[in-house]
Amino acid sequence: MLNVNQVTKKYGKLTAVQNVSFQIGNGEIAVLLGPNGAGKSTIIKCISGLLRFDGEIQINGLGNKTLEAKRALGYVPEMPAVYDMLTVREHLEFILRAYRMEDDGTADALLERFELFDKHDKLGKELSKGMQQKLSICCALVHRPSVIIFDEPMVGLDPHAIKQLKEIFLELRDSGVTVLISTHMIDSVENYWDKAYIMKDGAFVAERSASDTNEESLETLFFRLTESGESA
Amino acid sequence: MSSLVYLVTHKAKNRIREIFRRPSELIVLLIVAAFAVFVIWTGNMSRASETLRDMRELHAILLAIYLVVFVLIAKNGFVNGAAMFSMADVNLLFNAPYKAKTMLFYGLFSQMGHALSLGVVLIYQYSWLRSAYDVTLVKLLAIMIGYAMTVFLAQMVAMLIYSLTSGSDQKCRISKGIFYGIILAFLGVFGYHVMQGEGEILQRVVAAADLPIMHFLPVAGFLRFGVVGALSGNWIHVLIAVACFLLCIVVYYALVSLLRIDFYEDVLKAAEVSFSAITARKEGKAQELAPRNVKVGKTGITRGEGAAVIAQKHKIENRRSRFLLFDLMSLIFAAATVIFAVIIKDAVGAFAFSVYMMVMSVGSGRWAKELTMPYVYLIPEPPFKKLLFTIQEQLPALAAQSVLNFILLPFLIDCDWLTAVAMMVARFSFGLLFIGVNLLLSRIIGGNAGNKALLVMVYFLFCILASVPAIAAGVAVHFVYLGFADIAFSFLAVFAVNVLLSILLLFLCRNILASSQNNNR
Numbered sequence: 001m002l003n004v005n006q007v008t009k010k011y012g013k014l015t016a017v018q019n020v021s022f023q024i025g026n027g028e029i030a031v032l033l034g035p036n037g038a039g040k041s042t043i044i045k046c047i048s049g050l051l052r053f054d055g056e057i058q059i060n061g062l063g064n065k066t067l068e069a070k071r072a073l074g075y076v077p078e079m080p081a082v083y084d085m086l087t088v089r090e091h092l093e094f095i096l097r098a099y100r101m102e103d104d105g106t107a108d109a110l111l112e113r114f115e116l117f118d119k120h121d122k123l124g125k126e127l128s129k130g131m132q133q134k135l136s137i138c139c140a141l142v143h144r145p146s147v148i149i150f151d152e153p154m155v156g157l158d159p160h161a162i163k164q165l166k167e168i169f170l171e172l173r174d175s176g177v178t179v180l181i182s183t184h185m186i187d188s189v190e191n192y193w194d195k196a197y198i199m200k201d202g203a204f205v206a207e208r209s210a211s212d213t214n215e216e217s218l219e220t221l222f223f224r225l226t227e228s229g230e231s232a
Numbered sequence: 233m234s235s236l237v238y239l240v241t242h243k244a245k246n247r248i249r250e251i252f253r254r255p256s257e258l259i260v261l262l263i264v265a266a267f268a269v270f271v272i273w274t275g276n277m278s279r280a281s282e283t284l285r286d287m288r289e290l291h292a293i294l295l296a297i298y299l300v301v302f303v304l305i306a307k308n309g310f311v312n313g314a315a316m317f318s319m320a321d322v323n324l325l326f327n328a329p330y331k332a333k334t335m336l337f338y339g340l341f342s343q344m345g346h347a348l349s350l351g352v353v354l355i356y357q358y359s360w361l362r363s364a365y366d367v368t369l370v371k372l373l374a375i376m377i378g379y380a381m382t383v384f385l386a387q388m389v390a391m392l393i394y395s396l397t398s399g400s401d402q403k404c405r406i407s408k409g410i411f412y413g414i415i416l417a418f419l420g421v422f423g424y425h426v427m428q429g430e431g432e433i434l435q436r437v438v439a440a441a442d443l444p445i446m447h448f449l450p451v452a453g454f455l456r457f458g459v460v461g462a463l464s465g466n467w468i469h470v471l472i473a474v475a476c477f478l479l480c481i482v483v484y485y486a487l488v489s490l491l492r493i494d495f496y497e498d499v500l501k502a503a504e505v506s507f508s509a510i511t512a513r514k515e516g517k518a519q520e521l522a523p524r525n526v527k528v529g530k531t532g533i534t535r536g537e538g539a540a541v542i543a544q545k546h547k548i549e550n551r552r553s554r555f556l557l558f559d560l561m562s563l564i565f566a567a568a569t570v571i572f573a574v575i576i577k578d579a580v581g582a583f584a585f586s587v588y589m590m591v592m593s594v595g596s597g598r599w600a601k602e603l604t605m606p607y608v609y610l611i612p613e614p615p616f617k618k619l620l621f622t623i624q625e626q627l628p629a630l631a632a633q634s635v636l637n638f639i640l641l642p643f644l645i646d647c648d649w650l651t652a653v654a655m656m657v658a659r660f661s662f663g664l665l666f667i668g669v670n671l672l673l674s675r676i677i678g679g680n681a682g683n684k685a686l687l688v689m690v691y692f693l694f695c696i697l698a699s700v701p702a703i704a705a706g707v708a709v710h711f712v713y714l715g716f717a718d719i720a721f722s723f724l725a726v727f728a729v730n731v732l733l734s735i736l737l738l739f740l741c742r743n744i745l746a747s748s749q750n751n752n753r
Contacts, residue, residue: 049610050609050748051747052747067612067613070611075610081607085553090548094533094545097541098539098607099611121531123552
C-alpha cells in the first residue's frame with residue numbers, strides 16, 4: 001500500500017509539487033498523467049526517497065525513508081540507470097545481494113521475458129538504450145517489491161517488451177502488488193488502470209477511478225483539463 | 233554573409249552574452265581574470281632570481297609537456313578520432329549543401345579556437361617561470377602558442393589515424409605499433425643518453441632533451457624547436473617550426489583529398505562520444521572511462537551482502553576498466569612528482585607538488601560515479617554504512633599511488649627513507665581529506681551548482697581551508713623539534729591531523745546516501 005499525504009516539494013522558490021495526497025491500495029494500479037513539467041517525476045522521486053519533501057509518504061504503513069520501506073519498494077527511473085562495467089546478470093545479482101535476498105529464479109525469468117537471457121554476459125555499456133531500459137525494469141522487479149513505481153517505463157521499449165510489461169502490470173496487480181505508473185502516453189495505459197491522477201502545474205487537477213461511470217474517456221478528460229485550463 | 237560565418241559569429245556573440253546573463257559565469261570569468269592579473273603582477277614584482285636556473289631545463293620541460301599532450305590527444309585516434317565537430321554540426325551542417333572540404337576547414341578553424349583557449353591556462357605558471365627562468369610575458373605567449381599548436385596538430389593526427397584505421401583491427405594494430413614505436417625509439421635514445429651522460433641526473437636529463445635528434449620528435453620536437461627559437465630570439469628557428477606546422481596541415485588536407493577520405497563517418501563517433509559526455513554532465517552523471525575492448529573475464533559478484541556488495545561491485549568494475557591501482561593520469565602525476573623533485577632537489581616541495589596534483593584526481597574515483605546512480609540511495613541499508621563501502625575502493629589505490637610518488641626519492645635526492653615513508657602516509661591522509669571535502673561539497677552544493685568552473689574554484693578553496701590544520705600541525709611540530717628531529721615527524725603530524733579531520737568530515741556527511749537530494753542530485 002502506498003499512502004501520499006499532503007506532499008509539497010519546493011526547489012528554492014519554485015514549487016514543483018503542491019500539497020499532493022493520494023492512496024493506492026494493495027493490488028491496485030494507479031496511473032499518473034500530466035504534460036511535461038507537471039511534477040510527475042518529482043512526486044515519484046519523493047516516493048522513492050530520492051528527494052526530500054514536506055508531508056508524509058508511507059509504504060506499507062512505514063515512512064518511505066525507513067529501511068523496511070526501502071526494502072519493499074521497486075523503482076524504475078525515467079532514464080535507464082545501468083552500470084557500464086557490470087554484465088546484465090551481475091546487475092540482478094548486485095540488487096539481490098544488496099537487498100539480502102536469495103535468487104529464487106525470478107532473475108532468469110525476468111531476463112527471459114525481456115529477451116535479455118542470451119545477453120546475460122553483455123556489459124551495461126554494450127546495451128542499446130531500449131535494452132538498458134529493460135534491464136532497469138528487471139532491476140526494479142527482481143527483489144520482488146510489494147510497491148513498485150514506474151517513471152515513463154515504455155519509453156524506448158520495443159513492441160515485445162511493451163507487451164510483456166503490460167502483462168507484468170496485470171500480474172503484479174493480481175498478486176497484490178501496489179503499482180504506480182507515471183506516463184504521458186495515455187493510450188498505453190488506457191485498459192488496465194484502477195485509479196488515474198491527472199497532474200498540472202504541480203497539483204492534481206483530476207482523480208478518476210475505473211469504477212466511475214463516466215462517458216468521457218481518460219484521454220478526452222486529459223486534454224480538456226490540461227489544454228483548456230479547466231478543473232475537474 | 234556566409235552561413236558558416238554567421239554560425240561562428242553568432243555562437244561567439246551568444247557565448248559572450250551568456251556570460252553577462254549568468255552572474256555565476258561572470259563571477260568565474262572575473263576571478264579567472266583577476267587571478268591571471270595577480271599572477272602576472274606578482275611575477276613582474278618578484279623579477280627574476282639573482283641566480284637563474286639553467287634555461288635548458290625549461291627547454292626540457294617544454295618538450296615533455298608538448299610530447300605528453302600530443303601523445304594523450306593523438307592516441308584517441310585509435311579509439312574514436314577527434315572531437316572536431318559538435319553533434320549539432322553533424323546533424324545540421326553535414327546534411328546541408330556544403331562541400332566536405334569547406335566543412336573540414338570549418339572544423340579545423342573551430343579546433344584552432346579551442347586549442348588557443350586551452351593554452352591560456354599556462355598564464356598561471358608565469359610567476360615561477362619568471363623567477364626561475366626570466367620568462368617575460370611575450371616569451372610566455374610564445375610558449376602558449378606552441379602549446380596551442382601542439383593541441384591542434386594532435387587533434388588533426390587523431391582524426392587522420394582514425395580515418396585511416398577505423399574498421400580494421402589490423403590497420404589499427406599496425407598504426408599503433410608505428411605510433412608508439414616512433415615515440416619509444418626517441419625515448420630510447422633519450423634514455424640511453426641519460427644513462428651514458430655525466431654529472432647529476434638533472435644535468436643528464438637536460439642534456440639528453442637538448443640533443444638535436446629530439447627536434448625530430450613528431451610535432452613536440454619541432455614545435456619546441458620553434459618556441460625555444462622565439463625565447464632566444466632566433467627567428468629562423470621560429471620560421472622553420474611555423475613552416476613545419478603549415479606543412480602538416482597541407483599534408484593532412486592533401487591526404488584527405490587524395491585518399492578521398494569520407495571524414496563525416498570518422499568524426500561521427502567522436503562527436504557522439506563528446507555529446508554523450510556533455511549530456512551526462514548536464515544530467516549529473518559521471519562518465520565511465522572504459523577501454524574500447526573490455527575484457528569481461530570472470531562473471532558474477534559472488535561476495536558481499538547488503539552495503540558490502542557495493543565494494544565488491546567496484547572491484548569488478550575497476551578490473552574491467554583496467555584500473556587496478558594506477559591509471560594513466562596517476563602514473564603521469566607520479567612521474568611529474570619525481571621530475572619535479574629532481575629539479576628542485578627538495579622533498580617538502582615535491583610533497584606539496586604531489587598533493588597539489590592529487591586535488592583534482594581524488595574526485596574522479598568510482599565512488600563519485602556511484603553517487604550519480606539511484607541504486608546506492610535505494611539499497612535498504614544504513615546510509616553511513618553504504619558510504620563507507622562506497623569509498624572503500626579508493627583507499628588501496630590512494631595508498632599505492634602515495635608509495636609510487638615517493639619511493640624513488642631516497643635514490644634521487646637528499647631524502648632518507650623515514651622521511652619518504654612519512655611523506656607516503658601524509659599524502660595518503662590528504663587523499664582521505666580530499667574525499668571528505670568532495671563529500672562535504674556534494675552535501676552543500678552537489679549537482680545544483682550552475683557553473684562547474686565556479687564549483688571547481690570553491691572545491692579548491694575548501695581543499696586549501698581543510699589543509700590548514702594539518703599544515704599548521706606539521707609546521708608546529710617542525711618548530712618544536714627544530715634542530716634535533718627529522719622533518720618526517722612533521723609529515724606524521726600532518727597524517728594524524730588529516731585522518732582526524734577526514735573522520736569528522738565523513739561523520740558530517742554520514743546521511744548523504746539517505747536520499748539523493750542530500751547530495752543535491
